[in-house]
Every structure is written in C-alpha cells, then in structure tokens.
Amino acid sequence: xxxxxxxxxxxxxxxxxxxxxxxxxxxxxxxxxxxxxxxxxxxxxxxxxxxxxxxxxxxxxxxxxxxxxxxxxxxxxxxxxxxxxxxxxxxxxxxxxxxxxxxxxxxxxxxxxxxxxxxxxxxxxxxxxxxxxxxxxxxxxxxxxxxxxxxxxxxxxxxxxxxxxxxxxxxxxxxxxxxxxxxxxxxxxxxxxxxxxxxxxxxxxxxxxxxxxxxxxxxxxxxxxxxxxxxxxxxxxxxxxxxxxxxxxxxxxxxxxxxxxxxxxxxxxxxxxxxxxxxxxxxxxxxxxxxxxxxxxxxxxxxxxxxxxxxxxxxxxxxxxxxxxxxxxxxxxxxxxxxxxxxxxxxxxxxxxxxxxxxxxxxxxxxxxxxxxxxxxxxxxxxxxxxxxxxxxxxxxxxxxxxxxxxxxxxxxxxxxxxxxxxxxxxxxxxxxxxxxxxxxxxxxxxxxxxxxxxxxxxxxxxxxxxxxxxxxxxxxxxxxxxxxxx
Amino acid sequence: xxxxxxxxxxxxxxxxxxxxxxxxxxxxxxxxxxxxxxxxxxxxxxxxxxxxxxxxxxxxxxxxxxxxxxxxxxxxxxxxxxxxxxxxxxxxxx
Numbered sequence: 001x002x003x004x005x006x007x008x009x010x011x012x013x014x015x016x017x018x019x020x021x022x023x024x025x026x027x028x029x030x031x032x033x034x035x036x037x038x039x040x041x042x043x044x045x046x047x048x049x050x051x052x053x054x055x056x057x058x059x060x061x062x063x064x065x066x067x068x069x070x071x072x073x074x075x076x077x078x079x080x081x082x083x084x085x086x087x088x089x090x091x092x093x094x095x096x097x098x099x100x101x102x103x104x105x106x107x108x109x110x111x112x113x114x115x116x117x118x119x120x121x122x123x124x125x126x127x128x129x130x131x132x133x134x135x136x137x138x139x140x141x142x143x144x145x146x147x148x149x150x151x152x153x154x155x156x157x158x159x160x161x162x163x164x165x166x167x168x169x170x171x172x173x174x175x176x177x178x179x180x181x182x183x184x185x186x187x188x189x190x191x192x193x194x195x196x197x198x199x200x201x202x203x204x205x206x207x208x209x210x211x212x213x214x215x216x217x218x219x220x221x222x223x224x225x226x227x228x229x230x231x232x233x234x235x236x237x238x239x240x241x242x243x244x245x246x247x248x249x250x251x252x253x254x255x256x257x258x259x260x261x262x263x264x265x266x267x268x269x270x271x272x273x274x275x276x277x278x279x280x281x282x283x284x285x286x287x288x289x290x291x292x293x294x295x296x297x298x299x300x301x302x303x304x305x306x307x308x309x310x311x312x313x314x315x316x317x318x319x320x321x322x323x324x325x326x327x328x329x330x331x332x333x334x335x336x337x338x339x340x341x342x343x344x345x346x347x348x349x350x351x352x353x354x355x356x357x358x359x360x361x362x363x364x365x366x367x368x369x370x371x372x373x374x375x376x377x378x379x380x381x382x383x384x385x386x387x388x389x390x391x392x393x394x395x396x397x398x399x400x401x402x403x404x405x406x407x408x409x410x411x412x413x414x415x416x417x418x419x420x421x422x423x424x425x426x427x428x429x430x431x432x433x434x435x436x437x438x439x440x441x442x443x444x445x446x447x448x449x450x451x452x453x454x455x456x457x458x459x460x461x462x463x464x465x466x467x468x469x470x471x472x473x474x475x476x477x478x479x480x481x482x483x484x485x486x487x
Numbered sequence: 488x489x490x491x492x493x494x495x496x497x498x499x500x501x502x503x504x505x506x507x508x509x510x511x512x513x514x515x516x517x518x519x520x521x522x523x524x525x526x527x528x529x530x531x532x533x534x535x536x537x538x539x540x541x542x543x544x545x546x547x548x549x550x551x552x553x554x555x556x557x558x559x560x561x562x563x564x565x566x567x568x569x570x571x572x573x574x575x576x577x578x579x580x581x
Contacts, residue, residue: 194542300530363493
C-alpha cells in the first residue's frame with residue numbers, strides 16, 4: 001500500500017496488523033515534509049522530536065492492544081491551536097515567538113486518542129483571509145499547481161494533506177476557512193455545528209463564528225476524527241453540553257428517501273460555468289443514488305456576506321484588543337510612553353488585513369454607528385438562521401458549490417479585497433447560522449479540484465457525513481492526486 | 488463612507504497608528520468594505536431580535552471557587568518584559 005495517500009482507516013489496519021509501526025509511519029511523513037515542504041510552505045513549525053516521542057508512546061499502546069482508531073496517526077495542526085511548549089503563531093508577527101503555555105482542548109483530545117503531532121501549519125494571519133497570502137510566514141502554494149493559492153485561512157492544513165505530508169489535519173472555519181481550502185485542494189473538509197468542538201485554546205478571531213474542524217481524505221476519516229474532537233468542555237462557555245454521537249455508525253445507510261435541497265441563490269452570477277456543471281453532475285449523482293432533489297428558498301442568503309463583514313470584524317476588533325505588547329506577543333522597541341507602546345506594538349505586529357478588519361470592527365461598534373451596522377447585522381443573522389430552520393423542515397441536506405471557482409493564481413486578488421471576500425460567498429451563511437457543513441471533491445476543472453458543499457441541520461453531522469460517505473462510495477474524485485505527488 | 492478625519496479617530500479607538508503613506512490606501516480599503524456591507528440597508532429588519540449565539544445559548548454561571556493553580560512563573564515567560572512579579576511598561580505617572 002502507498003502510505004502517502006492512505007486513509008486513517010487503512011493505516012489503522014496496517015498499525016494493528018503490525019505491518020508498520022507508528023514510529024516508522026511518523027518517520028515516513030517527517031521525511032516527506034523535509035523533502036517536499038520547501039516548495040509548498042505548508043508548515044510554520046515542524047516538531048520531529050515531539051512526533052517521534054508520541055509515536056513511540058503510540059507503539060507501546062498498540063502493543064498492549066489499548067489503541068483507538070487514531071493511535072499512531074500522524075497529524076498536522078493549524079497554527080491557531082495552542083500546544084504546550086510548542087510555538088503557536090496564528091500566522092502573525094505578533095505571535096512569531098509565542099510558546100504556548102497550555103494545550104487547547106481539541107488537540108488534547110486528539111493526543112489523548114493517540115495521534116502524533118507532526119507540526120503546526122501555515123495560515124492566513126489570525127485566520128483572516130481566503131488565500132493564505134496574509135501569513136507573516138509567507139504564502140502557501142497549492143500542491144495541484146504551485147503557482148496557485150490553496151485557499152484559506154486554513155491553507156497550510158489543506159496543502160499539507162493534499163501534498164501527502166500528513167494523514168489528516170485540523171483547521172478552523174469562521175466563514176469558510178475549512179470548506180473553501182478543502183474545495184481548492186481536493187479534500188474532504190468538515191465544519192461541525194457551532195459549539196460541537198471546544199474553542200478553548202484556539203486563538204480567537206470571531207468568537208461567535210469560530211469552529212474547529214478537520215481535513216481528511218474521506219468522509220469516513222472525518223467521522224472518526226469528529227468522534228474524538230467533539231464533546232463538552234467546561235472551559236468553553238459556548239461548548240455544547242451534549243453526548244457525542246457515534247458518527248461512523250450510520251455511514252453505510254443508503255440515501256434512498258433522502259431529500260436534498262438546492263437553492264437558486266447558490267447558482268447565480270459569479271459562479272464559474274464549469275464549477276456549476278460539476279456541482280450539478282454531483283447533484284445528479286445523489287439523485288441516482290436515491291435522493292430526491294427539492295428546490296428550496298433561502299431568501300436572506302444574499303445578505304450573508306455583508307452581515308459577516310460587520311460581525312466578524314466587530315468580534316475581531318474586541319478579541320485582538322488583548323495584543324498590547326505587555327503580557328505576551330510582539331513589543332515595539334523603546335516605547336516613549338504607554339500609548340506609544342500599545343500603538344506601535346500593534347501597528348508593527350499586525351499585518352495590513354488584520355489592521356483593516358480591526359478598524360472596520362471598531363467603526364461598526366462605535367457610538368452612532370452601532371445600530372446601523374452591528375445591530376442590523378445581528379438581526380440579519382437571525383433571519384439567515386430562520387431561513388435554514390424553515391429549509392430543514394423540507395429537506396435533509398442542502399447542496400451547492402463550496403466556492404465560486406477553483407484555486408486562483410498567487411497574487412491575483414491581493415489588491416482586490418472585495419473579490420477575495422467573494423470567495424466565501426457560499427460558505428458564510430452556514431457559519432452565521434452555526435449549522436454544520438462539509439466540502440467534498442466533485443470533479444476537476446482544467447485540472448484543478450472543485451468542491452461540493454453539503455449543509456446540514458443543527459447537530460446532524462452524522463447525516464452529512466453519511467451523504468458524503470455514500471457519494472464517495474460511488475465516485476472517485478476524492479482519490480484524485482496532484483501530479484506532483486505522483487512524480 | 489468614512490473621512491480621513493474619522494480614520495484618525497478609528498486609529499485611536501483601535502490603538503493603531505497609521506503611517507502617512509498607508510493612510511490613503513487604508514481609507515480606500517475600509518470604504519470598500521463599508522460599500523460591500525451597505526446592501527444591509529435594503530433589508531427589512533423591523534422588530535427582528537438580534538442573534539448573538541447560533542444556538543441561543545446563555546452565559547453559564549460557575550461557582551465562585553478557585554479552580555486553577557497560580558502559574559505566574561510559566562505564563563510570565565511569554566512576557567516581553569517581566570521583573571520581580573511585575574509586567575513592566577513605560578512610566579505612567581511622573
């Protein structure tokens with residue numbers, strides 16, 4: 001078996017059959033990172049010592065037969081998750097030398113399950129971006145075409161998996177930051193229901209939207225990971241206090257009788273024709289598998305982008321006020337006084353996109369504008385949520401494109417922020433409503449991957465994963481590889 | 488749309504200083520975002536209750552008990568300037 005693109009399920013069998021040890025598997029991926037990542041730049045920090053130590057511990061657990069499905073599985077983690085004694089930068093100069101003093105709950109759970117930490121992946125600064133070009137540590141290159149972006153903000157996590165530098169990776173999704181890069185890199189990318197996975201120890205961008213999730217090769221792998229990542233955490237007051245379902249249990253149920261909703265708003269101007277054709281082919285495939293396709297309306301979806309670009313900057317402006325050059329993070333040289341310390345540390349430590357969003361947020365929250373911007377956006381958010389609640393009274397899942405196009409050339413949109421923001425036009429509504437969504441590969445357009453987005457009702461990740469898994473049993477788009485992986 | 492003068496106020500609110508070369512481009516970029524979000528004004532939201540949490544969750548209360556040990560030695564290692572138990576900043580009061 002080719003280890004490079006093997007799934008968690010396949011590697012678990014090799015590990016438990018003693019065909020390979022966790023240490024050998026880890027060495028394999030560390031070698032691949034050393035040989036290939038200079039061209040992709042998907043990692044900010046590689047942690048070989050930690051990885052080998054964890055792999056050796058995993059081998060002991062495997063020898064005792066006390067393993068989980070994840071024991072010995074090498075993973076890469078978005079550099080937004082704090083891991084004790086490992087540098088955690090959020091892709092920013094502000095945290096370029098920050099060594100986290102504790103480990104986030106999400107990563108703690110994955111480590112407890114026996115995963116191996118290969119390193120921390122590149123990302124847009126503080127998760128603000130859709131192309132991974134705003135990172136202080138340089139842009140990430142898409143393994144499918146290294147002249148193109150991998151999507152963002154979790155671009156490093158997506159690119160590292162697409163380049164076979166890990167077996168799975170973590171990401172965060174505030175407005176599409178898992179689903180859009182998954183679409184552009186030909187991967188399965190899951191954003192669970194808001195609150196399903198603890199945010200504790202995850203560096204905050206927009207707290208009412210931020211949600212951890214994962215990149216995998218298959219929906220089955222995503223189900224396995226979610227079972228271990230999810231669960232209540234008393235340290236996160238927004239964490240859902242609900243039992244974690246067995247997400248893998250229902251994967252094999254057929255789709256007969258399933259109602260799939262399509263919304264015309266997801267197929268309007270701006271969607272590349274070839275992407276539209278592939279998405280429609282994917283919907284026809286679901287129909288062939290027994291699903292009934294139903295037209296639905298989401299009348300307030302057209303306001304999603306505008307509501308998001310008020311709410312997310314407002315929350316970012318509040319969250320990022322903690323970076324003041326005093327307790328941790330970047331500090332300017334020779335401050336003249338306290339105000340100079342604050343202003344220069346922040347101005348020198350943050351990149352231009354982050355500064356812009358902080359100021360937009362400060363504006364939206366300022367006296368005289370709060371009602372017209374922030375309050376109005378929160379009202380729209382309720383209407384967008386209500387649309388989904390009504391839609392899910394008629395259908396089981398909603399299907400459409402993940403992104404309006406395939407990966408674009410590096411630098412193509414850096415001077416056109418609105419065009420960059422439009423990358424998330426199909427993913428933002430689910431983020432505002434807090435419903436789960438997944439992107440799965442649905443074809444190639446001019447050699448670049450295209451994603452199909454499935455949106456589910458609150459807490460119905462199991463149904464989403466089942467639809468995605470069944471689709472992947474009938475298609476092989478998720479098995480396609482970048483040419484560079486085959487050389 | 489905001490003016491150059493308002494941009495200065497925003498910089499103060501956000502504790503960010505803008506160098507003269509980037510003022511125009513920052514102003515233009517912020518106004519582009521505000522133009523993008525202006526479509527909100529066409530939406531009818533009279534009487535709609537703002538949504539703060541997707542699942543309508545409420546802030547949880549915890550008992551007033553100490554649950555964490557003091558880790559000042561560990562946490563202060565991340566500080567740019569820390570001495571004798573204090574985070575140091577430029578003199579505030581003469």
